[in-house]
Amino acid sequence: MKKIVLDCLGGDNGLPAMLSGAITALQQNPGLQLVLVGDAEVIKPQVTAFGDRVEIIDAKVNIAMDEHPTQAIRTKPDSSLVLGLEQLKKRDDCGAFVSAGSTGAVLTGGFMKVGRIAGVSRPALCPTLPSIVDGQDFMLLDCGANMDCTAVQLVQFAVMANEYRKAMGMENPRIALLNVGAESTKGNEVVKQAHSLLTKLHDAGLLNFVGNIEGDQVFLGTADVVVSDGFWGNVLLKSIEGTVKFVFKSVKNVIKSSFGGKIGGLFLGGKLKKFKAEKMDKTNATIFLGLKKAVVKMHGNADAAKVTSALQYAMTVVDFDMNARIEEAVAKAEPLLIEENV
Amino acid sequence: MKKIVLDCLGGDNGLPAMLSGAITALQQNPGLQLVLVGDAEVIKPQVTAFGDRVEIIDAKVNIAMDEHPTQAIRTKPDSSLVLGLEQLKKRDDCGAFVSAGSTGAVLTGGFMKVGRIAGVSRPALCPTLPSIVDGQDFMLLDCGANMDCTAVQLVQFAVMANEYRKAMGMENPRIALLNVGAESTKGNEVVKQAHSLLTKLHDAGLLNFVGNIEGDQVFLGTADVVVSDGFWGNVLLKSIEGTVKFVFKSVKNVIKSSFGGKIGGLFLGGKLKKFKAEKMDKTNATIFLGLKKAVVKMHGNADAAKVTSALQYAMTVVDFDMNARIEEAVAKAEPLLIEENV
Numbered sequence: 001m002k003k004i005v006l007d008c009l010g011g012d013n014g015l016p017a018m019l020s021g022a023i024t025a026l027q028q029n030p031g032l033q034l035v036l037v038g039d040a041e042v043i044k045p046q047v048t049a050f051g052d053r054v055e056i057i058d059a060k061v062n063i064a065m066d067e068h069p070t071q072a073i074r075t076k077p078d079s080s081l082v083l084g085l086e087q088l089k090k091r092d093d094c095g096a097f098v099s100a101g102s103t104g105a106v107l108t109g110g111f112m113k114v115g116r117i118a119g120v121s122r123p124a125l126c127p128t129l130p131s132i133v134d135g136q137d138f139m140l141l142d143c144g145a146n147m148d149c150t151a152v153q154l155v156q157f158a159v160m161a162n163e164y165r166k167a168m169g170m171e172n173p174r175i176a177l178l179n180v181g182a183e184s185t186k187g188n189e190v191v192k193q194a195h196s197l198l199t200k201l202h203d204a205g206l207l208n209f210v211g212n213i214e215g216d217q218v219f220l221g222t223a224d225v226v227v228s229d230g231f232w233g234n235v236l237l238k239s240i241e242g243t244v245k246f247v248f249k250s251v252k253n254v255i256k257s258s259f260g261g262k263i264g265g266l267f268l269g270g271k272l273k274k275f276k277a278e279k280m281d282k283t284n285a286t287i288f289l290g291l292k293k294a295v296v297k298m299h300g301n302a303d304a305a306k307v308t309s310a311l312q313y314a315m316t317v318v319d320f321d322m323n324a325r326i327e328e329a330v331a332k333a334e335p336l337l338i339e340e341n342v
Numbered sequence: 343m344k345k346i347v348l349d350c351l352g353g354d355n356g357l358p359a360m361l362s363g364a365i366t367a368l369q370q371n372p373g374l375q376l377v378l379v380g381d382a383e384v385i386k387p388q389v390t391a392f393g394d395r396v397e398i399i400d401a402k403v404n405i406a407m408d409e410h411p412t413q414a415i416r417t418k419p420d421s422s423l424v425l426g427l428e429q430l431k432k433r434d435d436c437g438a439f440v441s442a443g444s445t446g447a448v449l450t451g452g453f454m455k456v457g458r459i460a461g462v463s464r465p466a467l468c469p470t471l472p473s474i475v476d477g478q479d480f481m482l483l484d485c486g487a488n489m490d491c492t493a494v495q496l497v498q499f500a501v502m503a504n505e506y507r508k509a510m511g512m513e514n515p516r517i518a519l520l521n522v523g524a525e526s527t528k529g530n531e532v533v534k535q536a537h538s539l540l541t542k543l544h545d546a547g548l549l550n551f552v553g554n555i556e557g558d559q560v561f562l563g564t565a566d567v568v569v570s571d572g573f574w575g576n577v578l579l580k581s582i583e584g585t586v587k588f589v590f591k592s593v594k595n596v597i598k599s600s601f602g603g604k605i606g607g608l609f610l611g612g613k614l615k616k617f618k619a620e621k622m623d624k625t626n627a628t629i630f631l632g633l634k635k636a637v638v639k640m641h642g643n644a645d646a647a648k649v650t651s652a653l654q655y656a657m658t659v660v661d662f663d664m665n666a667r668i669e670e671a672v673a674k675a676e677p678l679l680i681e682e683n684v
Contacts, residue, residue: 066525130588131588132588132591132592144522147522147529147530147531148530148531178577180486180489180572180573180576180577180580183408187489187573188489188490188571188573189489189490191573214576214580214584215576215577215578215579215580215581215582215583215584216580216581216583216584216587217580217584218581218584219584219585219587219588229530230522231522231529231530231533231574232573232574232577234522234556234557235520235522235557235574235577235578235581236557236577236578236581237557238522238556238557238558238559239557239558239560239577239578239581239582239585240557240581240585241557241558242556242557242558242559242560242561243561243581243582243585243586243589244585244589245558245561246473246474246561247585247586247589247590248589249474250474251593
């Protein structure tokens with residue numbers, strides 16, 4: 001397995017959370033090898049037990065959550081984010097980069113340092129979300145990397161996700177388009193045009209487009225990929241997160257508010273927590289699809305446990321070599337898309 | 343109190359659900375007077391007990407959920423939707439119209455038959471959603487009536503909702519803009535421009551703009567109005583509904599899956615149901631803000647209980663005379679908006 005590079009300074013919880021999460025991941029996964037980018041003086045004494053499974057790149061500069069992405073990447077060549085991405089870029093033995101830094105900085109950095117797969121217009125942020133069908137989830141992309149997407153860009157997201165899911169072992173992934181109704185005439189201008197283009201790709205046998213999907217249907221297990229502009233996708237993703245928190249908080253209040261509720265809560269509380277952790281924390285780590293190597297973004301507020309789970313996710317994509325597949329699929333789709341834009 | 347006109351044919355569940363919901367509402371609210379638009383032969387024998395509190399307008403034609411709105415309104419002058427809206431339009435003793443018909447048809451019908459308040463560009467669909475703060479909710483608009491909104495239209499939504507909430511007794515409503523981050527530079531082009539316009543209105547003392555709000559923060563009780571394009575707003579609304587269903591379904595599975603879970607469920611199940619009904623069914627009925635009289639849209643799949651609750655909501659807005667207030671507020675805001683568009 002290739003090595004995973006971890007940005008130990010990014011995110012709200014900084015070095016302590018990253019380091020603690022990394023150590024747990026190393027303990028749990030004997031095959032895992034890490035390149036830790038951060039303050040070497042602090043890191044070194046804590047990872048001696050892992051010998052040459054851990055490499056340290058010293059970095060003391062962090063890119064803060066509110067810095068302007070492009071400017072930060074340009075003016076902070078010694079930041080943990082830039083140094084880490086450069087390791088990923090130049091070293092054949094490194095297969096993935098993981099960071100809890102700001103979405104904009106990680107994306108811009110990945111874009112500038114690692115580079116896009118040939119033919120890809122915009123890399124996309126694509127978390128995996130659960131469904132009510134056990135063992136079945138869906139990928140949502142884009143989720144916030146790209147605002148004001150064109151229809152062609154939406155279709156490229158579909159093409160990339162299709163290849164990703166196929167590479168991960170899924171046959172004929174069902175691709176749906178996030179919209180406000182089932183009919184092809186529904187939605188705004190961009191989404192109507194995307195519907196028409198995806199139908200063309202479907203008819204040409206390039207992917208399995210199953211039509212529009214509404215925000216209340218994404219959990220039904222009827223789509224493996226949900227395609228969206230980064231703005232709507234981010235609205236969807238965050239509202240899902242917010243609603244889950246809201247419902248659990250409200251359920252907690254219901255439990256607290258009466259004797260019967262308290263007793264029910266005693267029996268149920270731990271199980272609900274487990275469900276929440278297992279089902280919903282999957283959205284924590286997401287890959288940027290369309291870059292030449294795997295760049296994984298964690299939640300900005302990732303704690304140690306989430307760092308561990310993000311590293312576990314990265315292990316599933318670290319040897320992931322999608323360039324050729326995505327490049328070929330994007331090239332195949334291109335003539336059908338260009339035609340439409342003439 | 344003015345009379346409420348009920349479209350008895352619209353919606354997935356048709357006349358039986360509408361009639362049964364109406365009868366319960368009449369039983370529970372002695373002051374309620376209804377104009378029922380639907381098959382008089384079926385309705386009449388069931389409402390004799392209410393004497394002259396119920397008036398019947400015979401209509402046997404329905405506008406189906408999948409019909410083209412404008413075409414349906416034009417070619418079906420004898421439909422329950424059109425006949426009902428005409429009652430609302432022409433009669434001073436009617437103050438609200440309630441329908442579970444298709445959103446497009448109800449909006450187009452309201453637009454064509456009842457008409458917009460002077461100066462309003464687009465009426466908006468604005469349901470009220472709960473927050474974690476007891477007794478506090480937020481209005482989300484637009485929620486699906488208008489695709490591809492301009493920044494100026496978003497700002498008009500804010501102005502209308504501000505007047506609505508003030509008319510309902512709220513002092514200084516907090517207006518937020520749905521976005522993907524807190525900073526004014528975040529979001530797509532429309533939302534960035536809307537942010538700048540809302541800031542101008544705030545600085546001019548016309549409304550209380552509290553800035554951007556993300557999809558996971560809408561439940562925190564920090565905003566009374568959340569402004570959005572109809573496409574994103576619909577995505578948000580439906581994803582909230584879908585997530586609530588998903589979490590409850592999953593909780594049910596957790597309850598069923600073990601003995602301890604089952605016992606917990608026995609104590610908790612009814613309470614959770616009650617919470618869901620009380621908190622989440624509020625999204626069932628929503629007003630179209632910007633029309634000359636109150637047009638209320640129910641969920642297409644509204645059952646009898648939801649018809650009753652929609653009629654109860656309509657009772658709170660039936661004497662609602664917002665024309666002058668909204669007209670004045672829109673006119674006051676206009677110079678600031680036009681300037682920006684020059």
